[in-house]
Amino acid sequence: MSTSVIPITAVPPVGKSRRKFSSYPLKARIGAIIVGVFVLLAIFGPYLAPFDPSATKNTQAYPVGPNWTHLLGTTAIGGDVLSQMLVGIRATVFVGLTAGVIATFLSVLVGVSSGFLGGASDEGLSLLTNAVLVLPALPLLVVILGYLPQASNLVTAFVLSVLGWPWGARVIRAQTLSLRRRDFVAAARETGESTWRIIVSEIIPNEVSLIAASFVGTVLYAILTSVALTFLGLGDLSNWSLGSMLYWSQNGNAITLGAWWWYLPPGLAVAFLGMGLVLLNFGLDELGNPRLRDATGQHKIAGHVWRPADPTPVVRDSDLVKRGLFTRGFAALRQGVRPVRSSVAKGHDVETTIKGNADG
Amino acid sequence: MKFITRRLATYAFAAWIAITVNFFIPRFIPGNAAEAMMAKFPSLQPAALKAIEIEFGIGKQGSLFHQYTSYLVNIFHGNLGISTNFYPATVTSVLKQTLPWTLILVGTATVISFVLGTVLGILAAWRRGGKLDQLLPALTFLQAVPYFFLALIAVEIFAVHWHIFPIGQGFSLGFSPGWNWPFIQSAIYHSILPAITLIVTSMAGWMLQMRNVMITTIGEDYVLAAQAKGLSSRRVVWTYAARNAILPNIAGFAISLGFVVAGALVMEFVFSYPGVGYTLYNAVTSDDYPLMQGIFLVISMTVLVANLLADVVYLIADPRTRRGSES
Numbered sequence: 132m133s134t135s136v137i138p139i140t141a142v143p144p145v146g147k148s149r150r151k152f153s154s155y156p157l158k159a160r161i162g163a164i165i166v167g168v169f170v171l172l173a174i175f176g177p178y179l180a181p182f183d184p185s186a187t188k189n190t191q192a193y194p195v196g197p198n199w200t201h202l203l204g205t206t207a208i209g210g211d212v213l214s215q216m217l218v219g220i221r222a223t224v225f226v227g228l229t230a231g232v233i234a235t236f237l238s239v240l241v242g243v244s245s246g247f248l249g250g251a252s253d254e255g256l257s258l259l260t261n262a263v264l265v266l267p268a269l270p271l272l273v274v275i276l277g278y279l280p281q282a283s284n285l286v287t288a289f290v291l292s293v294l295g296w297p298w299g300a301r302v303i304r305a306q307t308l309s310l311r312r313r314d315f316v317a318a319a320r321e322t323g324e325s326t327w328r329i330i331v332s333e334i335i336p337n338e339v340s341l342i343a344a345s346f347v348g349t350v351l352y353a354i355l356t357s358v359a360l361t362f363l364g365l366g367d368l369s370n371w372s373l374g375s376m377l378y379w380s381q382n383g384n385a386i387t388l389g390a391w392w393w394y395l396p397p398g399l400a401v402a403f404l405g406m407g408l409v410l411l412n413f414g415l416d417e418l419g420n421p422r423l424r425d426a427t428g429q430h431k432i433a434g435h436v437w438r439p440a441d442p443t444p445v446v447r448d449s450d451l452v453k454r455g456l457f458t459r460g461f462a463a464l465r466q467g468v469r470p471v472r473s474s475v476a477k478g479h480d481v482e483t484t485i486k487g488n489a490d491g
Numbered sequence: 492m493k494f495i496t497r498r499l500a501t502y503a504f505a506a507w508i509a510i511t512v513n514f515f516i517p518r519f520i521p522g523n524a525a526e527a528m529m530a531k532f533p534s535l536q537p538a539a540l541k542a543i544e545i546e547f548g549i550g551k552q553g554s555l556f557h558q559y560t561s562y563l564v565n566i567f568h569g570n571l572g573i574s575t576n577f578y579p580a581t582v583t584s585v586l587k588q589t590l591p592w593t594l595i596l597v598g599t600a601t602v603i604s605f606v607l608g609t610v611l612g613i614l615a616a617w618r619r620g621g622k623l624d625q626l627l628p629a630l631t632f633l634q635a636v637p638y639f640f641l642a643l644i645a646v647e648i649f650a651v652h653w654h655i656f657p658i659g660q661g662f663s664l665g666f667s668p669g670w671n672w673p674f675i676q677s678a679i680y681h682s683i684l685p686a687i688t689l690i691v692t693s694m695a696g697w698m699l700q701m702r703n704v705m706i707t708t709i710g711e712d713y714v715l716a717a718q719a720k721g722l723s724s725r726r727v728v729w730t731y732a733a734r735n736a737i738l739p740n741i742a743g744f745a746i747s748l749g750f751v752v753a754g755a756l757v758m759e760f761v762f763s764y765p766g767v768g769y770t771l772y773n774a775v776t777s778d779d780y781p782l783m784q785g786i787f788l789v790i791s792m793t794v795l796v797a798n799l800l801a802d803v804v805y806l807i808a809d810p811r812t813r814r815g816s817e818s
Binding site: 258259261262263265266267269270271273274275276277278351355358359362363364365377381386387394398401402405406408409 | 500501505509512516517631632634635636637638639640643644646647651748752756757771772774775778780783784786790791794795
């Protein structure tokens with residue numbers, strides 16, 4: 132094979148065949164395991180709790196540190212911290228997943244219609260997306276939840292998703308815009324497929340990794356925000372969740388009392404869950420983009436150490452361009468082809484690069 | 492100028508959404524300021540309800556459209572109603588007291604974290620695999636931790652255990668706000684810990700993004716050409732690579748402002764800092780609806796204006812937008 136004419140598409144395409152778990156990127160595996168553990172705890176946790184989380188002891192007036200009866204100690208009024216955790220994870224995960232599902236649905240709906248339909252509807256939907264994007268979400272959430280007499284977890288999740296969709300919608304719109312002009316879409320249109328069918332069976336399947344990444348990102352946003360809101364006392368305080376545990380520990384002056392076993396476990400649980408989601412998102416990026424995965428290691432070419440830019444937790448369109456372009460250049464370099472980079476300098480957008488990625 | 496008109500339209504629309512949401516929320520959700528006031532002062536006769544409603548201008552007078560237009564007129568005159576919590580102070584006067592605290596602290600912290608994060612990102616990219624680059628996993632972790640949790644732990648370590656910084660509040664007791672040195676000293680001392688927590692958590696994002704874009708830019712041919720010409724490393728990094736790589740960071744600055752405000756809100760709660768966020772929290776817990784709405788409106792408008800400023804900076808930094816090739 133002559134090196135100079137190998138097209139970029141020589142990178143093997145991602146097959147539909149089942150892959151072994153161990154063949155996925157390390158980050159994705161770690162992230163998936165962490166998130167998986169939390170989902171399992173959300174399902175089975177309440178049955179594993181050794182005590183009633185709301186049980187109290189009248190005789191007690193101060194928090195007791197970890198001991199064999201209470202592995203993570205107790206709260207000031209004698210509630211078992213471990214049981215509260217096991218019961219509380221469910222509510223936190225529930226809010227995250229519910230908000231993630233609703234918001235991602237809205238993102239896909241707005242993003243795909245905006246990108247595919249184009250014209251006036253694109254202008255209108257983009258305007259809406261950008262406007263909701265710049266509204267400060269947390270103060271708005273605080274005001275809305277402040278007005279609601281009873282903020283149940285479902286209501287919180289719903290309000291979170293109403294404000295959480297624009298990020299995903301923007302990225303999905305950019306991708307749709309580039310997919311729309313692809314040959315296979317034109318072919319589908321020529322054969323007389325309906326718009327609806329083209330969207331469902333041609334466009335959306337090509338955006339699965341992007342949608343998944345936006346889902347994971349939204350779940351992360353929803354979990355962090357709902358925990359913060361509950362910590363402020365604006366969420367559902369009548370049920371146990373990681374946020375309400377933190378609220379009650381703050382209320383009971385856990386920090387000034389030095390009762391670390393009271394506030395550290397829920398806080399660290401949120402941090403780990405968040406970390407798992409961030410890692411999962413990195414991994415999804417690499418999965419959806421074969422070239423990113425191709426270049427996960429460190430390589431030395433022509434005396435230069437080449438590594439792909441680490442993916443960022445949130446997929447933004449500009450990142451996509453840069454990363455996609457970089458790794459494409461990288462893949463080409465490995466095969467001895469000089470990468471063409473002039474397109475970016477001229478301000479060409481998502482179009483060219485994503486096209487390069489997706490036809491692999 | 493297509494770029495700027497488009498952005499202006501977006502902000503105008505966002506402002507309209509904020510105002511309209513603000514108008515409709517109290518009308519769709521049960522409970523209003525007058526009832527909250529009645530509950531607060533049990534000695535009031537039921538007949539006083541009507542009087543309070545008129546005083547606060549919250550009753551259901553006239554058609555919805557009429558209410559909406561008079562609401563808009565009031566906003567444009569800076570008339571945001573009367574706070575039930577600080578009665579008889581107007582919402583505007585309460586905001587005048589609290590806004591400077593937030594603007595100064597959060598504004599400074601945001602600018603510092605942006606500059607610091609961007610510079611560190613540039614350096615991390617330039618020295619691939621160096622010490623700075625190896626900090627990145629820790630930075631990723633910082634992004635996943637809830638802000639308030641970090642802030643609480645910072646308070647625990649630096650204020651409760653080591654007594655280096657005060658536990659909270661904007662200034663020490665015994666001072667009265669004003670332009671005198673002892674007070675300013677006290678205010679600065681109280682703002683250090685909140686500022687540090689804000690900077691540390693928000694810096695990571697800037698740094699990660701800057702580094703990733705910078706790495707791509709360093710691979711560009713013109714950077715190679717600049718090096719081949721024999722220009723100094725410093726010149727290549729700052730005027731060739733960083734100059735171009737910073738654009739996404741500036742664009743991101745606008746969008747992330749909402750998150751900055753959110754962080755500030757929680758920060759003020761954790762530190763009992765006398766700014767807008769803490770006042771909003773107090774307004775919510777004491778059902779001070781006019782104040783809540785006023786604060787939300789002011790926060791939204793501040794964020795929108797800051798966005799507009801970031802756009803202007805972007806316009807100056809990126810000549811392509813001026814030529815109107817922005818898609």
